[in-house]
Amino acid sequence: MAQEYKIKGLSSLDLKSGEKREVEVEGIENGKVLLAKVGDKTHAMSANCTHYGAPLKLGVLTPDGRLTCAWHGACFNVASGDVEDAPALDPLAKFEVVEKSDGVYIKGEESSIKANRRQVNTKCSVQGQEKVVVIGGGSGAMGLVQALREQKFKGAITMISSEPYLPIDRTKLSKALIADKSKLEWRSQEWFKTSSIETLHDDVTSVDFKSKTVSTASGSSHQYTKLVLATGGTPKALPLPGFKDLSNIFLLRTIPDVQAILSAVGEKKGKKIVIVGSSFIGMEVGNALSSDNEVSIIGMESVPLERVMGAEVGKIFQEQIGKKGVKFYMNASVDSAHPSSSDAKAVGSVKLKDGTSLPADLVILGIGVAPSTAFLKDNPAIELEKDGSLQTSENFAVKGLSDVYALGDIATYPYHGPGGNGTLTRIEHWNVAQNAGRSVARSIVSPSASPKPFIPVFWSALGSQLRYCGNTPNGWEDLVLQGEPKEGKFAAFYGKGDTVVAVASMQMDPVMTQSAELMRRGKMPGMGELRKGLDVRDVGVPGEVKM
Known part of the structure; x- marks a missing residue:
């Protein structure tokens, strides 16, 4: 049943338009909600993203009432709590805001405050011929x-x-x-x-x-x-000698694939693992297995992900994962896989075309998908x-x-x-x-409805969390790198002319989310401004304090 709960330490609704604030609710252990003001109305909702639980106070609020998580780009409608963009599936719980002489209250159910989400109503009894x-x-x-x-x-x-x-x-x-x-x-x-x-x-x-x-x-x-x-x-396989015949060579796409990899690694760990491909999948798996095993990654480019991210940024990823002990063999091509001396049916090594032989208890292929x-x-x-x-x-x-x-x-x-x-x-x-x-x-x-535009977003575990928005179907010509790249803390802006076409960031939230929303609204600063040191997190919108 809906009840009124007082917000701690808030005597009046003093938020400015465009401002958001996480507040505590009296009488509920760990009870928190987020207040967000759009125009002249203050909204109250779940404090955390329903995807992976990121604090939405770190997210981006736009003048049209979109609240986007800083971690993975999940977006919610502030007025309704409904999901606007993936990857969240559950909407936010919404609460009525009540201002009284003795303070500010929210009205709602305790269970909704604790759950930090609203269950989506999809119940249905099928009707019609469709x-x-x-x-x-x-x-x-x-x-x-x-x-x-x-x-x-x-x-x-x-x-x-x-x-x-x-x-x-x-x-x-x-x-x-x-x-x-x-x-x-x-x-x-x-x-x-x-x-x-x-x-x-x-x-x-x-x-x-x-x-x-x-x-x-x-x-x-x-x-x-x-x-x-x-x-x-x-997932693509390698049509090279040994790769079709030997065991302990794995692709990674399904739960059984992961189960087979973990079984091959075993409880004792300490395995020699060779990953073919410095793709996002290859790098993520290398990062995940590096703490207890000897991991080697083979890539055809000069640095990992060079084709997508450029050499300067790819080197940052290599250094981040390299700190965990992962060894890289770049500008390299695979020649063949060879059996173990103790088991002629299992892989024992991977040979490169330059003659290098890498010992391998297991091999994981991360060379892309079709x-x-x-x-x-x-x-x-x-x-x-x-x-x-x-x-x-x-x-x-x-x-x-x-x-x-x-x-x-x-x-x-x-x-x-x-x-x-x-x-x-x-x-x-x-x-x-x-x-x-x-x-x-x-x-x-609604067949007559116009397509709803969205900016592509992805994330990756590369030592630290990489966040990326935009796309480069026509390539990119210029790169502006801000932050402290040597420390793995950076924002990279990829440009075509003066237009920013993609943004990547690590440890600089909410740069990616802010950039995605600016792109969507056609308000993204140009490469020239960014080269002069402009921080997109400081970019405001007319009539608002800041997104």
């Missing part, structure tokens, strides 16, 4: 099915995933090597049941776009009125892009087909962020897939 079939069970699929029910879609929903579990937080596989599905699954089976979302674990073998039928390996078929393709990526569209390869109704992806419109409708959408790793769509100019782009980011799913849900429920 049926959405979703192929895939990742971030995009989860964002789609939840958003459909949030937006009161009453039709049937069937999600078909090749993975033998419910949708998981896949980011935790490489960043933390968590293998317990109970700690990874976003929603319980009961949630899917009460939401009337059918979940099937099967492999889709073909789609008949004319008859609107999906066929699976088990022999079942599923009719649809709307089809969403969200099959994600398939769009998982093999089941569409010979379909005459569809034309895949050269990389195996599907071209879509801004609302992720597949080119040349009706009532079919594609999102996530398999979608190549027109990018309209800074410097994008509609360039066809494929982005393998967690947030992009989930936001695309939410966008497709809006298109299904």
Whole structure:
């Protein structure tokens, strides 16, 4: 039952427009809420992000009432508490603000204050003839099915995933090597049941776009009125001697992959681990395993992530992870894998083309992913892009087909962020897939609705937490680096002309989030201003104290 709770130490509502403040609630242990003033109204809501619990007082508040978390870009509507952008699934709890002669109170339920979130209402009894079939069970699929029910879609929903579990937080596989599905699954089976979302674990073998039928390996078929393709990526293997034949060589995409890696590492640890690929996955896994093992990372560039982040920033990542004892072999190419002297069927070493031999108890491949569209390869109704992806419109409708959408790793769509100019782009980011799913849900429920723009965001565990926003489909020409790069504390601004097209940061929150919101609003300062030392965290908006 809703009650009034007094806020400690606040005699009146003295916030300025654009200001936010975390306050304590009397009578509730560890009870905290966030006050945020937009225009002339003060709102009260959960104090922490519902994604990973970041304090929202560190986030970014905009004049149009968006509150964005500083860690991973989850965004909420201040007026309603609803999720605006991924990766949060649960909305914030909202509370009424009451000003009295003896102080300021909030009105709400104690359980909501303690829970720091509001349970989303997705309960549904299926009605009508509409049926959405979703192929895939990742971030995009989860964002789609939840958003459909949030937006009161009453039709049937069937999600078909090749993975033998419910949708998981896949980011935790490489960043933390968590293998317990109970700690990874976003929603319980009961949630899917009460939401009337059918979940099937099967492999889709073909789609008949004319008859609107999906066929699976088990022999079942599923009719649809709307089809969403969200099959994600398939990790690339190495077609080199030894890599197909020897055991203890792993890819990393699923819970069984992580379980197999942890089993090979064992409880005693101290293993010699070779990671092929200085990609984000390779670097994250190296970072996660480095404390108790001897880790070597092989990369083809001069520094890790040079192609995406540039040599100057890539060197920072290498030094950060190098402090943990990880050894790097850069400008290197792999020649072959060789068996162990004690077990002819297991890997024992990896040989480089320059003759270097690296001892290995196990090998992990992190050389990228390809769009998982093999089941569409010979379909005459569809034309895949050269990389195996599907071209879509801004609302992720597949080119040349009706009532079919594609999102996530398999979608190549027109990018309209800074410097994008509609360039066809494929982005393998967690947030992009989930936001695309939410966008497709809006298109299904309200076909005339315009696509909702969002700025791509991702994060990575590279010694410290990297945060990144924007994209560079047309490349970048210039870099402005602020902060203390040698200490792993920096903000990197990537420019095309004077336009900032992407921003990366470490230990300088909320630089990334602030930049993403400035990009979205068309208010991002130019490279020239940043080169003179402007701190984007100090950039205000007319009529507001600061975002």
